[in-house]
Structure formats: C-alpha cells, structure tokens
Amino acid sequence: xxxxESRAPAATHVFARARLPGSPKHLALLRIVLGGYLISVFSxxxxxxxxxxxxxxxxxxxxxxxxxxxxxxxxxxxxPLLTVGLVASIMLCIGLLTRxxxxxxxxxxxxxxxxxxxxxxxxxxWLYFTFFLLVFLFAPVxxxxxxxxxxxxxxxxxxxxxxxxxxxxxxxxxxxxxxxxVAKLFPLRKGIVWLNGYSIQGMVANEVHESGFYWILxxxxxxxxxxxxxxxLSWVAVAAELSAIxxxxxxxxxxxxxxxxxxxxxxxxxxxxxxxxxxxLVASITWWEPKWFGDTTPKPAxxxxxxAPQAPNxxxxxxxxxx
Amino acid sequence: MIRRIVRVAVVACLIANCLDLTTSIxxxxxxxxxxxxxxxxxxxxxxxxxxxxxVLLAARQAPRAVAALRALPVPRNALVxxxxxxxxxxxxxxxxxxxxxxxxxxxxxxxxxxxxxVVQDTWRYLVIDHSKTLQMLSFERESTAASQxxxxxxxxxxxxxxxxxxxxxxFSLVTEQLAAQGLPKPLIVRMPYxxxxxxxxxxxxxxxxxxxxxxxxxxx
Numbered sequence: 304x305x306x307x308e309s310r311a312p313a314a315t316h317v318f319a320r321a322r323l324p325g326s327p328k329h330l331a332l333l334r335i336v337l338g339g340y341l342i343s344v345f346s347x348x349x350x351x352x353x354x355x356x357x358x359x360x361x362x363x364x365x366x367x368x369x370x371x372x373x374x375x376x377x378x379x380x381x382x383p384l385l386t387v388g389l390v391a392s393i394m395l396c397i398g399l400l401t402r403x404x405x406x407x408x409x410x411x412x413x414x415x416x417x418x419x420x421x422x423x424x425x426x427x428x429w430l431y432f433t434f435f436l437l438v439f440l441f442a443p444v445x446x447x448x449x450x451x452x453x454x455x456x457x458x459x460x461x462x463x464x465x466x467x468x469x470x471x472x473x474x475x476x477x478x479x480x481x482x483x484x485v486a487k488l489f490p491l492r493k494g495i496v497w498l499n500g501y502s503i504q505g506m507v508a509n510e511v512h513e514s515g516f517y518w519i520l521x522x523x524x525x526x527x528x529x530x531x532x533x534x535x536l537s538w539v540a541v542a543a544e545l546s547a548i549x550x551x552x553x554x555x556x557x558x559x560x561x562x563x564x565x566x567x568x569x570x571x572x573x574x575x576x577x578x579x580x581x582x583x584l585v586a587s588i589t590w591w592e593p594k595w596f597g598d599t600t601p602k603p604a605x606x607x608x609x610x611a612p613q614a615p616n617x618x619x620x621x622x623x624x625x626x
Numbered sequence: 627m628i629r630r631i632v633r634v635a636v637v638a639c640l641i642a643n644c645l646d647l648t649t650s651i652x653x654x655x656x657x658x659x660x661x662x663x664x665x666x667x668x669x670x671x672x673x674x675x676x677x678x679x680x681v682l683l684a685a686r687q688a689p690r691a692v693a694a695l696r697a698l699p700v701p702r703n704a705l706v707x708x709x710x711x712x713x714x715x716x717x718x719x720x721x722x723x724x725x726x727x728x729x730x731x732x733x734x735x736x737x738x739x740x741x742x743x744v745v746q747d748t749w750r751y752l753v754i755d756h757s758k759t760l761q762m763l764s765f766e767r768e769s770t771a772a773s774q775x776x777x778x779x780x781x782x783x784x785x786x787x788x789x790x791x792x793x794x795x796x797f798s799l800v801t802e803q804l805a806a807q808g809l810p811k812p813l814i815v816r817m818p819y820x821x822x823x824x825x826x827x828x829x830x831x832x833x834x835x836x837x838x839x840x841x842x843x844x845x846x
Contacts, residue, residue, distance in 0.1 A: 441704030511824035513766035
C-alpha cells in the first residue's frame with residue numbers, strides 16, 4: 304500500500320477512488336472468477352432446452368438487436384456461439400490471448416443471452432456482466448496470474464490503471480441495486496402500494512414449493528397469510544437495495560451494504576428464488592479493497608520490451624498526495 | 627453539518643420528484659396488475675416546476691463533473707464506450723424501460739393490492755424416488771448442489787424448466803434424467819395447496835400429459 308493510499312480518507316467518492324493505486328492481482332482475480340462463472344453460463348443446459356421446447360419470444364420483451372438479426376441468430380448463431388463462448392471464457396479465465404478472448408466472450412455472451420432473455424423475460428447475470436466484459440476490453444486484466452503474463456513480460460504501468468476498472472465495475476454493481484430499489488418505489492403512487500407487502504407475499508406464496516424452508520421443514524417458514532412480516536420484508540428489501548448508493552460516496556459502507564445484500568439474496572433464495580446470490584458474490588469482488596492484494600505498486604518488467612515507451616512513475620493524483 | 631444534511635435532503639427530494647415524473651412517462655409491463663392513478667393538472671404543474679431547480683443545479687455542477695471525468699486516469703476509448711453504456715443504463719432506469727442489454731431492474735416491482743388466495747393451484751411434477759416414496763420435484767431445489775437428488779439442473783436450466791414445465795421438451799428431459807437413475811416416468815398434476823403452509827390439499831388431482839411442443843408457458 305502506498306503512503307498516499309494509507310493517508311486517503313475512507314469517505315472518498317468513486318471518482319476520487321478511481322485515481323488511487325490498484326492491484327493487478329485484484330483485476331486478475333476478478334478475471335479468473337468471472338471467466339469461471341461464464342464457463343458455467345456457456346455450458347448450461349438452459350439455452351439448448353429453450354431451443355428444444357421450442358420457446359417463443361416472450362410478449363413485452365424488447366431488444367436493441369433488430370428482429371431480423373435475432374431470428375437469424377436464433378437459427379444459425381446461438382448454438383455455435385455457446386461453444387465459441389465456452390472456449391473463449393476458458394481462455395479468459397486462464398488469461399490466454401486475453402484481449403481477443405474477452406472480445407469473443409463479450410460477443411458470444413451478448414448474443415446468446417439476448418436469446419435467453421427474449422425467451423424467459425428475466426433479467427439475469429447479463430445485466431451485471433455485460434458491462435464488466437466491456438470494461439475488461441480496456442483494462443489490463445491479464446497482468447497477473449495469466450498465461451499471457453508468463454509468455455510476455457508485463458509492461459510497467461501506472462498503478463491507477465488497475466484501479467479505475469475495479470471502481471467502474473463496482474459503481475455499476477451499486478447502480479443496479481439502487482435501480483432495483485428505484486423500480487420498486489417509483490412512480491411514488493405505485494411505490495407506496497408496493498410497500499404494502501402484498502407483492503412479496505404473493506411471490507413467496509407462489510414459490511413455496513421451491514423454497515428451502517419447505518424442503519427443510521416440510522411446510523412454510525410461517526403462516527404466509529399473516530401479512531405484517533411481508534410489510535417488514537418489503538421495507539427491508541428496499542432499504543438494502545437503496546443502501547448501495549452509499550458505496551458510491553463512502554468506502555466504509557461497503558461491508559455493511561454487501562452484508563445487507565447477501566442477507567437479502569440468501570433470504571430470497573430460502574423463499575424459493577435462487578440464482579442471484581452467486582452472481583452478487585462474483586460481482587462484489589469489485590468492492591474488495593485493492594490493498595488486500597498487497598501489490599498496489601507494479602513491479603517493473605524484468606526484461607523491458609524494446610522500444611516500449613517508459614511509463615511515468617506511478618503516483619497518485621496531486622490532490623490526494625496533498626491530503 | 628446541519629446545512630449540509632438539509633442540502634443533501636433537498637437534492638434527494640428534487641431527484642425523487644424528477645424520477646417520479648420520468649418513471650411515469652412510459653407504461654411498464656410491471657404495472658399490469660395495478661393501474662397507477664393519474665395526476666391532476668396542478669400536480670403536474672408543481673412537479674414540473676420542481677424540475678427547474680434540479681436542472682439549474684445540474685447545469686451549475688456540470689463543469690465540475692466534466693472536469694472530474696477528464697481527470698480520471700481512464701483511456702479515452704474506455705471513457706467513451708463504457709461511459710456511453712453506463713449513461714444508457716441510467717436512462718433506462720430513469721424511464722423504466724427494458725431494452726436488452728439495458729434494464730430498469732424491475733423484477734418483482736409489480737404493485738399488488740390483494741393478498742394471495744388461501745388455496746392456490748400449481749402444476750407439479752410428482753416422482754417416485756429411490757426409497758419408493760412419492761415426492762414433489764422442485765426444479766429450484768434441484769439446482770442447488772447441496773440438495774440435488776434427481777436431476778443435474780443448474781439454476782438457469784431450473785428457471786427454464788420451471789417456466790416451461792408443461793412442455794414436452796422439459797417433460798422428456800426430466801424423464802430422461804430420472805430413467806438414467808432407474809426411476810420411473812414422472813407425473814404432471816394440477817395440485818391445490820394451502821398458501822398458509824404450502825401443504826398440498828388432499829383430493830383428486832388433474833393430470834397433464836405434455837404432447838404438443840411449446841404447449842404451455844406458465845407453470846400455473
């Protein structure tokens with residue numbers, strides 16, 4: 304950890320944090336974990352099952368892709384792209400030809416998940432990870448723990464090159480949770496009705512047979528016709544989601560917000576909606592402290608690349624140094 | 627300190643007012659169970675008038691925000707591409723508009739005004755497990771490694787199987803996976819259950835035989 308970082312106040316907003324030094328290992332861990340997660344996405348049986356059904360476009364869903372392209376993709380592209388994406392995400396995970404692998408993974412992911420979304424209407428991991436892959440395209444994600452770094456010596460870079468991608472992805476993650484809270488509360492006339500708890504009560508009653516409580520206890524966790532617990536759950540869920548905004552302004556809020564969101568997803572999973580906890584656990588690596596990785600100052604390349612321009616001495620932003 | 631708190635609260639109220647207006651512009655699919663009351667003309671007037679201070683404030687802060695963006699140690703291409711994507715997502719959130727790959731994250735945001743009925747129907751797979759016991763198959767449970775007994779579904783496959791449970795493809799897949807374990811063909815039945823406890827209500831159950839491809843989308 305540099306002196307500047309140790310002196311930087313915890314109550315820094317995301318713009319200020321993006322100018323602090325980061326760690327190549329932090330980005331590398333994110334690349335490896337996200338690559339591993341995407342391997343499970345591309346090898347999932349969900350899309351082949353949708354094709355076997357064969358599912359039709361869900362009414363009310365919209366896509367940025369033209370319908371003609373979607374039809375072409377559904378017939379000719381989606382199935383091969385699952386294989387291409389699987390290979391590319393393995394390469395991303397191990398850090399082999401990382402930039403190309405990221406681009407191929409992004410293209411395969413966006414097209415295949417478009418099909419998945421249009422057939423099932425749920426926003427899923429694509430909402431989190433499309434932006435992450437987009438940031439990966441511009442970030443030095445393969446400077447540590449990668450085959451690329453083994454083959455070619457690492458360029459010396461300013462330590463901030465490892466920080467801004469993490470902060471941007473972290474801000475995106477916070478934005479999504481704030482958006483979920485906003486969607487529940489706005490328009491306010493609808494939001495006030497949502498807070499009456501009937502929405503969650505209906506969801507829990509619908510999913511009772513899928514819930515962990517049912518399979519452990521043999522019945523529901525409590526009498527689901529009793530209303531007040533669902534009022535409390537609704538308010539707590541919105542508070543947990545909206546609390547994510549503090550992550551943008553206050554670094555010290557991260558553990559509390561993360562705990563609140565993990566608690567929310569764990570509870571929802573116990574009530575029968577699985578899937579989002581694992582996505583959050585992967586994405587929330589962006590909220591980890593770079594200093595945990597110990598390597599916030601890049602080492603110069605052992606064998607510098609000939610003719611490569613010398614990177615400037617890594618130094619924090621002047622105003623942070625002054626603080 | 628108090629002045630700062632008041633300032634933050636005022637700005638938060640102005641943003642909430644603005645969001646209240648923008649989220650009302652386009653009807654969202656999550657509104658299908660609740661018809662949001664319309665605003666009176668005077669409400670529109672007040673709310674639109676309150677947008678003005680926010681616009682002035684934003685205009686005053688804009689040079690600072692642009693300077694802060696320019697000061698970021700981010701490559702220009704990344705700033706443009708990722709910044710545009712970020713801005714488009716913010717726009718979709720503000721308008722409650724879902725256009726893949728952008729979303730207002732509105733799952734489970736539908737407002738409901740009545741409690742669920744005391745007795746509810748559901749379509750369920752019944753299977754005879756290894757201990758010759760008739761049990762209800764839960765795709766969601768099967769998608770969790772710790773409680774996976776009869777199938778090898780991941781959570782995405784489980785979500786598809788739940789949503790399209792009465793289609794021939796899902797039925798065939800489940801039958802295939804059960805057969806691989808030496809278990810007989812499952813039954814799909816319409817089953818009433820108590821929403822108080824989740825316990826099925828005894829009585830004759832309607833059986834469903836999936837024959838047509840793409841027959842049923844909804845599990846209920």
